[in-house]
Amino acid sequence: MIALTLPEPPARRDPTDAAGPPETLIEPPGRWRWLPLAELWAYRDLCRMLAWRDVQVRYKQTALGVAWAVFQPLVLMGLFAVFFRRVAHVATGDVPYPLYAYAGLLPWFLFAGAVSAAANSLVDSERLITKVYFPRLVIPIGAAAVAVVDFLIAAAALVVLMLAYGSRPGWGGLLIPLAVGMIFLTALGVGSLLAALNVKYRDFRHALPFLIQAWMFATPTVYLSLDAGTELPDWLWATAHLNPLTGQIAFARAAMLGEPLPWAAFGVGSAVGAVLLAVGVIVFARVEDGFADAI
Amino acid sequence: MAAIVVENLSKRYRIARTAERVAYRTLRDDLAALATWPARRLRGRIDRAEDFWALRDVSFEVQPGEVIGLIGRNGAGKSTLLKVVSRITKPTAGRVRLRGRVGSLLEVGAGFHPELTGRENIYLSGVVLGMRRVEIARKFDEIVAFAEVEKFLDVPVKRYSSGMFMRLAFAVMAHLEPEILLVDEVLAVGDAAFQKKCLGKVGELMRSGRSIILVTHAAATAQKLCTRAILLDAGRVTSVGPVRDVLAAYSASALPTELGGNENIRVLAVRAEPVAGESIAVDSGIRLTVDFECRVKARVVDCTLEVSTGDGIVVFHAGTFLTESEPCDEGLYRVTTHVPPHTLNAGDYHVRLIFGQARKILLFGQDSVCRFEVANVPVYGTLTPLPGVLRPNLAWRVEYLGRCG
Incomplete structure (x- = not known):
């Protein structure tokens, strides 16, 4: 028999309890609600x-570690340089095309x-979601934040490239955090919407890489200059601007390379991005109560 | 003021009643279903989801410093109740009011990542459980000392032994210091010494005014730790009160729900009760009683009980004739037998009933007419049940035969 002689409890309570413990009310889910910002x-x-x-885990598990963050854009830069520059003869003004493509x-x-x-973050965090409570939005936010770390690493390679090409940044560089912030928030909106869909429809996972690839080619500023669009029909160019990334990427590149900043395009892109963020996050909050049951 | 108030809590799950039950929906299926919906509608073949109420109108209160034992069969709704109270899933109706921070230990090692070191996992798991980083930093040394893993702090936890892993995971949870603690049978971790430490920690939390809801199968644990108990059956509260009363109600609820019969035999009642004590345990002995109506006459009728474990291993198959070697009469009969103490090991058992004519012709048989649980009685300083179907109290003799050679 196990002897249950319990040790004397230390007379210790958290001093922060003085204000009284917080109260929580658990009720059936309402239909729509505000984002619990304070809780987040x-x-x-x-x-x-x-x-x-x-x-940490990626760094420990992969041989190349963080080098992946640089490897992918560098390879695509090489491909773009061959096809868009040499084959399609895309003009990029004074900036060398590889630098332009990388930026x-x-x-x-x-x-x-x-x-x-x-x-993919929610489905991958099944064990956490079914065992512990926390606002579910922290999962896509945390997952997306990793891309910012990758961005910073890849940006180091950009600095090297710029030095190599003798290009100098301008004061616009100070606006890089703004561009990164807007791109991140847009991605968070789209990502949390897809994450919620992914919980419900598991085959979505397979459609995702294709969707992202198609989106890249639908974002002309990744490989063309913003002005190159003037050769396109007006309606097509207008449609391209509804894609928030068109303006945001043009702005981010201009900020990084010290070119004139396309404020108008960035404004349109950010407005559309804000709408996407609102839609994604509101839909997410609407369905997050069911994740533990559905996953 | 109550720490936990649960009011008319209900939780419904929808079970799809389609022919082939798919684990997950796919967009393709839903699109296909949408496309063929008008056709199916015309043919009147719309799939309806089936409702399953995991919790139904559950109400109770927990005062500060109380330890509530949540008792019930598998699928009775214990885990669902903890999930609702810990906010992992939302109720369908009713509400819960909590005063204070909630710590839920539904799984040991929630948030742990095998690739990360012990040190990294303490922070990760602490934050997952709802602690702030500064708070973890303050309690870090205490956690490490409690878990006894000082030497392995910078080793990935995938290299830990399962005992070390459990100790570290429990240590983080134990230092969460919530006002309300929800525990799902994670106390049965590690070796005897560590279990004692865990129980000590629970006792300490209890006396410092924390409220605890403890889901348990083990009657012994419930009796030692809990101040009150709640019995759940099919999502409803069927008994609330002192632990021993609720445990007695739990044993009594082991009665069969449907008793069968045919033109030969009609089963009226099958019971499994402790011979001594409040509930069936390894050391209580078990009285098995069968009441039935015999509808045949002038035949040699026998009644046999086959007791099997939850895994389907037959423990014994034994019975008796109703009358010694001569045909019996129609009428009501009661057959009783005793399984001596220290025979069956802790676990779930079910009883199959067989009526025969002189053990040659089957008159009536029914599977699982009665289920019962034998509670563990700790031995050798461990709460974990011993392996094996039987747990006999054997007589031992030790002789010293002299020195070697």
Whole structure:
């Protein structure tokens, strides 16, 4: 028989309890509700730890580690340089085309990486979701944040490229965080929407890489200059601007390479991005109560 | 003021009643279903989801410092109740009011990642359970000391032994210091010494005014730790009160739900009860009783009980004739037998009933007419049940035969 002689309890209570413990009310889910921003803020450490975990694990598990972040845009840069420059003769003004392509691919990979990480994050966190409570939005946020880390690493390669080509950044470089922030928020909106869909429809996972690839070619500024669009029919060019990435990527590249900043295109892209963020996050909040039952 | 107030809580799950039950929906299936919907509608073949109520009108209160044992069969709704109270899933109706921070230990090692080191996992798992980073940093040394893993802090936890992993995981959870703690049978981890430490921690939390809901199968654990118990059956609360009363109700609820019969035999009642004590345990002995109506006459009728484990291993198959060697009469009969104490090991058992004519012709038979649970009685300082179907109290003799050679 196990002897249950319990040790004397230390007379210790958290001094923060003085204000009285917090109250929680658990009720059946309502139909639509506001985003629990205060709660998300309370769980900011979890967001950071999840992002940190994903970076750590990838670094420990893959031989190339963080080099992947640089490898992908560099390879595409090479391909683009051959096809768009040599074959299609795309004009990029004073900027050498490889540099130009890399500076467009960098923000694109930020978006694509954040969207795909966020979209798959919920399904991959099944064990957490069914065992512990926390605002579910921290999972796609944490997953998407990893793409920002990749972006910073790949940006180091951009600096090297710029030095190699003798290109110098301008004051616009100070606006890079703004561009990155807007791209991140747009990606978060799209990613959380896809994440919610992914829980319900598991075959969505297979459609995702294709969707992202198609989106890249539908974003002309990844491989063309914003002005090149003037050769396109007006309606097509207008449609391209409804794609938030068109303006955001043009702006990010201009900021990185010290070119004139396309404020108008960025404004349109950011407005569309904000709508996508709102839609994605609201849909997510609407269905998040069911994740533990559906996953 | 109550720490937990549960009011008319209900939780419904929808079970798809399609011919082939798919685990997950695919967009392709839904698109296909949408396309063929008018056709199926015309033919009147719309699939209706079936409702399953995991919880139905559950109400109770827990005061600060109380330890509530949640008892019930598998599928009675215990885990669902903990999931609702810990906010993992939302109720369908009713509500829960909580005063204080909630810590739920539904799984040991929630949030752990095998590739990360012990140190990294303490932070990760702590944050997942709802602690702030600064709070973890403050309690870090305490957690490490409790888990006894100082030497392995910078080793990935995938290299840990299962015991070390459990200790570390429990240590993080134990230092969450919530006002309300929800525990799902994770106490049965690690070796005896660590179990004792865990129980000590639970006792400590209890006396510092925390409220605990403990899901348990083990009557012994419930009796040691809990101040009150709640019995759940098919999603409803069927008994609330002192632990021993609820445990007695739990044993009594082991009665069969449907008793069968035919033109030969009609079964009236089958019972499994403890010979001594409140509930069936390894050391209580078990009285098995069968009441039935014999509808045939002038035949030699026998009654046989076959007791099997939950895994389907037949433990014994034994019975008796109703009358010694001569044909019996129609009428009501009661057959009783005793399984001596220290025979069956802890676990779930079910009884199959067979009526025969002189053990040659089957008159009537029914599977699982009665189920019962034998509660564990700790031995050798461990709460974990011993392996084996039987747990006999054997007589041992030790002799010293002298020195070697």
